[in-house]
Amino acid sequence: MSEPHCPDRNVPEDPGLPALSRALDPKSAAEALQDSLGSVVIEKARLLRHRPGRRALVEYRVLTGSGDRRVLLGKLRAKGLDTKSYRVQKALREQGVAVPGVLGTVPELGMWLQERLPGKPVTAGLPGPDGPRLCAASAELLRALHDSDVEPLRAPHTLRDEVRILRERLPLVSRARPELERRVQRILHASEGLAREMELSRGEARTTGIHRDFYPDQVLQRGGRMFLLDLDLFCRGDPALDAGNFLAHVTEQALRDLGDPKALALCEEAFVERFVELSGESLRRAVHDYATLTLVRHVHISHRIPERKPFTEVILSLCEERLLARENRQ
Template sequence: MTAIVSDPNGALGDLAMPMLRLALQPEYMVRRLRECLPLVRQLATGDEPIRLRAIHVRRHKPGRRCLIEYELIDAGPRGGETRLTLLGKVRAKGLDHRSYAVQEALWRTGFGPPSEDRIGVPEPLGLLPDLAMWLQRKVPGQPVTESLTGPDGAALAVRIAGALHKLQRSSAPVNRRHTLTDELSILRQQLGLVAKAHPAWAVRIQRVLAACERLGAAIGPGPFVPSHRDFYPDNLLVDREWLHLVDLDLCCEADPGLDMGNFIGHVTELSLRTRQDPEALADLEQTLEDEFLRLAGVASRTAIRAYATLTLVRHIAISARIPERRRWTPAVLELSERRLGIVAR
């Protein structure tokens, strides 16, 4: 049986990532996976070799990175089948040793299956340097968004705060920092593009950026702790009792309030976009903040709220960039102005 190859966005034609030609070639990949993955070799207990059932390109940022899913099947000696799904992360500028090391360290120090709190990360499975790829097991589950806004949302919010606190207390080998200066620099760059595309908003955006600078000045210096740096509902998967943190590629040291502020800012934007009311999920936001502060200490309260506002401001650029969200850009801009005190409610 020939493996199915699904490449809906044409990653194969990415000239900046020539390694994708091999990464999407079934005969080559099944051989490489057999050679390089101890787990895959252990699965091959029957006479039938491991088969590659399908390859799917799940995400592709042209010229930057690609996420590829590999579906494997092992036909056992008694006619049963063992299935294993892997995710391969490919980076155009070369193998991301750092992200692999961080995830492997977390997996081995409390974020693997023995974890009693059922808070984990996907299992890292190996490196394929010739493809600038590292592999991990695909974990089951769905992004927490739907569950978080459902009847059990408050209980899930408590677990999310616990997951973040666990990450911040870990010994993840992060070797870079994200500072408030970095955060403001990203805002200036991204909102500058919006102002260029929408000249009528240019003055308003300049006022927003100036207010963000003033808000940043209110955040006192705090300790640097391991941080996800992309902590929002899509990057947490819930499956029954398990909660997995995924997409740790930006993991770094940062202010303890950064990740929770980022998460709450995303919840505010979600509330505005899906319920036409930025206050509709305020109780949920308060639960997230209160539980995190209970665990980590109240010193992060100011930073959490400031970073939540900065994240909301960043959604001006995010909404302008995503076609299906562009109609919400004016509303996000207006809400940002209100939260920053530029205009009255």
């Protein structure tokens, strides 16, 4: 077997996630992974994502005892092993939903393992001629998730939770950008009105297991197959929320990458039409309403991510346009 890769000397110190340094040391990590994988050599450990004090995602390139090379992902959490996400993804895979296979848990590192699948996120293909087909296929994958009878292990997520998130996050934009405060307050007020209208029109909407963070980057294209990624927020909720979230992210991508929120309109149309064909015409309005609420949330997301800050005011204007158009129709 080959020798393990030297430890990364640039491992970030994270007192809130002390297991991270060990997880990134190939020799130490290999010892911890033995119970799940048997004897392996970790040829390289690479930090892919890191939220200090909260969680991290590590890529492992391993050589197994039988001589096979594999690429794995390790998901670490400061609060300890996330057994809920592990169990849900394992159950979904067993039911035939296209998600990466799980490979075991490493309690001493607060980490669970899954295979890393090769492929490209759907996001990359949206501007091309295949974009509408990819979006329609994403709707089919989403419906498969909603149709599964895997019981969510997290608390339900409701429309009121969506509004609560806006109330918590939009004031952060107002404080940092006081010149936008009146406009931000106005879209928050209009969003609350939209949510009240949705509650009246939706009534006791049917709930299913939902992804809760479904957008094109969460769908992996691998040859002719599509795979659903990152089920960490899987819970019970309104299936239209997932579809609206996807739709809003496509609009935001069009605005940010192509300079026109309507540039990927054919992709949006293909997604919505396939989703309502599979899930019911009665969800169409809710999908668009949830998309509007998600765009409002993107005002804060753009403010939070440094490279997206230049788009905050443009997204705000788009939200104003949509919410004011709704008010004028009433």
